[in-house]
Amino acid sequence: xxxxxxxxxxxxxxxxxxxxxxxxxxxxxxxxxxxxxxxxxxxxxxxxxxxxxxxxxxxxxxxxxxxxxxxxxxxxxxxxxxxxxxxxxxxxxxxxxxxxxxxxxxxxxxxxxxxxxxxxxxxxxxxxxxxxxxxxxxxxxxxxxxxxxxxxxxxxxxxxxxxxxxxxxxxxxxxxxxxxxxxxxxxxxxxxxxxxxxxxxxxxxxxxxxxxxxxxxxxxxxxxxxxxxxxxxxxxxxxxxxxxxxxxxxxxxxxxxxxxxxxxxxxxxxxxxxxxxxxxxxxxxxxxxxxxxxxxxxxxxxxxxxxxxxxxxxxxxxxxxxxxxxxxxxxxxxxxxxxxxxxxxxxxxxxxxxxxxxxxxxxxxxxxxxxxxxxxxxxxxxxxxxxxxxxxxxxxxxxxxxxxxxxxxxxxxxxxxxxxxxxxxxxxxxxxxxxxxxxxxxxxxxxxxxxxxxxxxxxxxxxxxxxxxxxxxxxxxxxxx
Amino acid sequence: xxxxxxxxxxxxxxxxxxxxxxxxxxxxxxxxxxxxxxxxxxxxxxxxxxxxxxxxxxxxxxxxxxxxxxxxxxxxxxxxxxxxxxxxxxxxxxxxxxxxxxxxxxxxxxxxxxxxxxxxxxxxxxxxxxxxxxxxxxxxxxxxxxxxxxxxxxxxxxxxxxxxxxxxxxxxxxxxxxxxxxxxxxxxxxxxxxxxxxxxxxxxxxxxxxxxxxxxxxxxxxxxxxxxxxxxx
Ligand code: SF4
Numbered sequence: 001x002x003x004x005x006x007x008x009x010x011x012x013x014x015x016x017x018x019x020x021x022x023x024x025x026x027x028x029x030x031x032x033x034x035x036x037x038x039x040x041x042x043x044x045x046x047x048x049x050x051x052x053x054x055x056x057x058x059x060x061x062x063x064x065x066x067x068x069x070x071x072x073x074x075x076x077x078x079x080x081x082x083x084x085x086x087x088x089x090x091x092x093x094x095x096x097x098x099x100x101x102x103x104x105x106x107x108x109x110x111x112x113x114x115x116x117x118x119x120x121x122x123x124x125x126x127x128x129x130x131x132x133x134x135x136x137x138x139x140x141x142x143x144x145x146x147x148x149x150x151x152x153x154x155x156x157x158x159x160x161x162x163x164x165x166x167x168x169x170x171x172x173x174x175x176x177x178x179x180x181x182x183x184x185x186x187x188x189x190x191x192x193x194x195x196x197x198x199x200x201x202x203x204x205x206x207x208x209x210x211x212x213x214x215x216x217x218x219x220x221x222x223x224x225x226x227x228x229x230x231x232x233x234x235x236x237x238x239x240x241x242x243x244x245x246x247x248x249x250x251x252x253x254x255x256x257x258x259x260x261x262x263x264x265x266x267x268x269x270x271x272x273x274x275x276x277x278x279x280x281x282x283x284x285x286x287x288x289x290x291x292x293x294x295x296x297x298x299x300x301x302x303x304x305x306x307x308x309x310x311x312x313x314x315x316x317x318x319x320x321x322x323x324x325x326x327x328x329x330x331x332x333x334x335x336x337x338x339x340x341x342x343x344x345x346x347x348x349x350x351x352x353x354x355x356x357x358x359x360x361x362x363x364x365x366x367x368x369x370x371x372x373x374x375x376x377x378x379x380x381x382x383x384x385x386x387x388x389x390x391x392x393x394x395x396x397x398x399x400x401x402x403x404x405x406x407x408x409x410x411x412x413x414x415x416x417x418x419x420x421x422x423x424x425x426x427x428x429x430x431x432x433x434x435x436x437x438x439x440x441x442x443x444x445x446x447x448x449x450x451x452x453x454x455x456x457x458x459x460x461x462x463x464x465x466x467x468x469x470x471x472x473x474x475x476x477x478x479x480x481x
Numbered sequence: 482x483x484x485x486x487x488x489x490x491x492x493x494x495x496x497x498x499x500x501x502x503x504x505x506x507x508x509x510x511x512x513x514x515x516x517x518x519x520x521x522x523x524x525x526x527x528x529x530x531x532x533x534x535x536x537x538x539x540x541x542x543x544x545x546x547x548x549x550x551x552x553x554x555x556x557x558x559x560x561x562x563x564x565x566x567x568x569x570x571x572x573x574x575x576x577x578x579x580x581x582x583x584x585x586x587x588x589x590x591x592x593x594x595x596x597x598x599x600x601x602x603x604x605x606x607x608x609x610x611x612x613x614x615x616x617x618x619x620x621x622x623x624x625x626x627x628x629x630x631x632x633x634x635x636x637x638x639x640x641x642x643x644x645x646x647x648x649x650x651x652x653x654x655x656x657x658x659x660x661x662x663x664x665x666x667x668x669x670x671x672x673x674x675x676x677x678x679x680x681x682x683x684x685x686x687x688x689x690x691x692x693x694x695x696x697x698x699x700x701x702x703x704x705x706x707x708x709x710x711x712x713x714x
Binding site: 026029030033045046049050053056057059060062063064065066069070079085086087091135136137138141154155156157159160161164180181183184185187188191192196211212213214220221222223225226229230240246247248249251252254255262264265266267268269270271272273274275276277278280281282283284292294298301302303304307399 | 483484485487488489491492493495496497499500501502503504505506507509510511527531588590591592596597600616617618619625626629630631634651652653656657661662664665666667668669670671672673674675676677678679680681682683684686688689690691692
């Protein structure tokens with residue numbers, strides 16, 4: 001499934017997922033585990049203070065974003081890393097293809113990179129005759145299954161061991177087995193051969209430090225280190241918001257990211273890259289490139305409220321704690337980034353028109369905002385995007401491109417009449433009085449609202465009537481349903 | 482205009498106007514009040530919780546300890562640094578030993594010249610460290626020409642040598658004390674345990690791409706031996 005085009009089909013997919021007990025069980029089990037591990041990992045921490053500092057470190061970077069991007073470029077260039085800028089995913093894909101072609105590269109091995117998913121890089125490279133192979137175990141599995149990741153940290157979380165064993169058996173000839181160690185060891189062997197032969201290694205970036213010109217990558221498997229060390233050329237891709245000012249700034253973020261993501265105190269590897277192989281060195285890539293991708297981020301940057309979206313460090317905690325995500329799974333969203341972060345980010349990347357269902361696919365329970373390590377007020381942003389979609393506030397005119405896509409004449413008419421009525425007290429009283437008298441005629445079905453709920457019933461008398469009766473000493477009329 | 486100019490201009494001409502940068506207060510990730518022995522104990526506890534194996538050894542005979550650990554694991558080929566004291570001491574010990582040592586190898590060539598051997602034949606590598614972090618159970622490595630990047634990644638067993646008095650409380654303390662911001666190496670690493678994955682149904686499996694096992698030898702001494710310490714910086 002290549003997705004972004006099918007975002008509109010959210011509802012049918014959600015129903016299909018809700019009716020699939022296997023998917024629901026896989027996600028439920030995984031999310032329960034992740035939530036409790038996260039909680040344990042923060043035991044003994046003044047979590048709110050830590051999150052505050054995480055948010056501030058990100059905000060410090062955003063406040064000086066253009067200057068820091070320039071500083072990053074200067075430092076990286078001085079260190080021997082080439083920097084490229086791309087406004088769109090297509091442009092980023094083209095830059096990467098040109099680097100590959102200039103080296104005569106035929107094969108690219110990849111570490112985990114959500115930005116490369118955002119660019120649909122694999123399909124692009126394959127179409128241009130360059131093999132692109134995922135090496136993160138979860139991504140490897142998802143690529144074999146010709147699917148997309150269903151979670152930003154654990155791409156293959158929607159599959160259980162049996163399904164993975166069957167898949168590996170069909171695609172690589174591995175024996176069927178429930179033994180995870182055996183399956184992992186098989187993948188290790190298959191991928192090591194690929195690492196030895198790959199022409200280019202492609203990775204994402206977790207933090208780019210402007211002060212020192214350093215690319216930081218966190219990971220557990222070691223495939224990120226292999227990707228950035230074994231092939232003769234390393235290309236890193238990242239969004240323009242990933243920069244931080246000082247090396248010191250990564251300390252609160254590094255304390256938050258793995259604990260929020262998987263409940264680990266730290267990942268197995270923190271890989272800090274500040275340059276290609278030097279003449280006296282014996283390994284490492286001889287060329288290192290960084291591709292900085294905008295893709296809608298500079299639009300988000302314009303708005304004081306939406307700006308918070310750019311603080312995200314892609315930990316996935318918001319999806320792990322989301323009751324909607326847990327029930328419908330990652331693929332239902334049809335977007336590169338699923339779950340709460342996807343709902344506030346994707347509308348900027350694919351347009352509010354295409355992503356119109358995303359901000360509404362939430363119960364606004366608030367769990368995402370409570371766990372977010374950089375304190376992104378996700379529920380508030382969801383409401384903002386809903387408002388943008390219907391142009392729902394005259395005092396705060398919509399700002400996003402594509403705003404108003406969900407505005408409906410009929411709905412607007414109802415709200416306008418309601419507003420008008422509220423400004424005319426006599427008519428208001430009359431109208432509510434008539435309505436209560438006609439309560440028998442009230443329909444039982446009220447569109448989407450009553451699909452899973454019973455309709456609220458009108459009271460037999462208006463509040464005004466009831467209050468004046470009470471003042472006259474009459475007991476309140478019992479409300480009949 | 483180039484993409485670069487357009488992006489930067491758009492960021493500069495921000496509709497909402499300039500933003501204020503909040504000040505940092507990193508006490509929460511830096512202020513710890515731990516004694517050396519506490520730090521050692523915490524480091525050990527943390528790295529063991531992620532499958533690292535820790536041995537505290539006396540520096541006068543750490544190579545004997547190493548020899549027996551290697552023998553237990555039937556290691557055939559051990560990659561050692563050529564210049565660093567760790568390598569020198571192992572070579573000396575192996576020369577004098579009556580019992581068998583694995584074949585000692587050095588990373589003398591570029592990776593291109595011996596990639597198949599490193600990937601298929603070397604089954605353990607030993608490296609020095611630039612210290613460790615107690616709070617997270619992490620080793621600090623700055624690969625060098627003598628101890629290149631892949632030494633701690635490709636062989637199935639990685640053995641790291643750590644000086645007992647080089648354990649920092651936090652990552653913040655390590656980078657400020659060692660003044661990392663003044664000059665980063667081409668590659669700096671924190672390593673916390675052997676390589677692992679939980680990508681198959683949340684089940685932990687070790688050694689997915691990197692080492693399957695990580696041994697940490699913590700060198701201690703009642704009377705500090707200057708010769709090793711001079712070299713570790
Ligand atoms: S929005 Fe917050 S919780 Fe969600 S992925 Fe980003 S940083 Fe993590």
